[in-house]
Amino acid sequence: MKTLPQSRFPILLWMLGLRWRIRVTGASMLPLLKEGEILLYNPRAYRHRSPQIDDIVVARHPISGIEIVKRVRDVREDGRVDLRGDNIGPSEDSRHYGPVDPGLILGRVTGYF
Numbered sequence: 001m002k003t004l005p006q007s008r009f010p011i012l013l014w015m016l017g018l019r020w021r022i023r024v025t026g027a028s029m030l031p032l033l034k035e036g037e038i039l040l041y042n043p044r045a046y047r048h049r050s051p052q053i054d055d056i057v058v059a060r061h062p063i064s065g066i067e068i069v070k071r072v073r074d075v076r077e078d079g080r081v082d083l084r085g086d087n088i089g090p091s092e093d094s095r096h097y098g099p100v101d102p103g104l105i106l107g108r109v110t111g112y113f
Contacts, residue, residue, distance in 0.1 A: 004032060004056065010040050010111045018042070019110060022058055022067055028085030028093070029056075029069055037112055039069065045108035051081055056109040059083060062097050067106065074099075081105060 013019040019040040024033045033039070033056075041058045051057060055072045070083035070093055080099035085091025094100065 004039075004109065004112060010113050013110075014040055014113075018044075020058075020107065022069065024069060026090065028087050028091035029071075030087040032056075032086055033069065039109050040111045040113065041107035041109045043107040045110075046102065046105060050075055050079075050102065051105055051108070057083070058106045058109065059100060060104045060106060062100050062104060069109065 010019065014021060020043050022039050022041060024035055024037045024039060026035060039058075051072045053072055053074060057070060057072060059068055059070060060066070061068050068083075070085055070091075072081055073084040073094070074082040076082065076099055079102055081102055082094045082099045084093045084095070
């Protein structure tokens with residue numbers, strides 16, 4: 001099973017504003033992420049590089065605008081990013097709304113608390 005990265009000083013990074021947090025809702029990332037868990041993400045992660053395959057990211061849903069947590073499945077040549085949930089059944093992801101513009105990716109998940 002894939003694991004979630006863990007920051008060395010997650011609470012300190014969050015308190016300094018270097019990490020933002022999001023609460024997991026839904027079952028789309030089971031078994032790795034469970035509903036109610038709090039994740040930290042780096043909003044500056046993709047300033048100078050593109051998302052990489054298998055990164056877990058926080059993104060803005062292209063239709064509803066809510067924040068979602070998904071895994072990067074593919075980065076296309078045109079720059080758009082294919083996002084997928086680990087739990088295929090209940091996941092609404094790029095299979096439903098297509099690859100997303102990188103500008104919708106808010107950051108890379110760096111850990112949890």
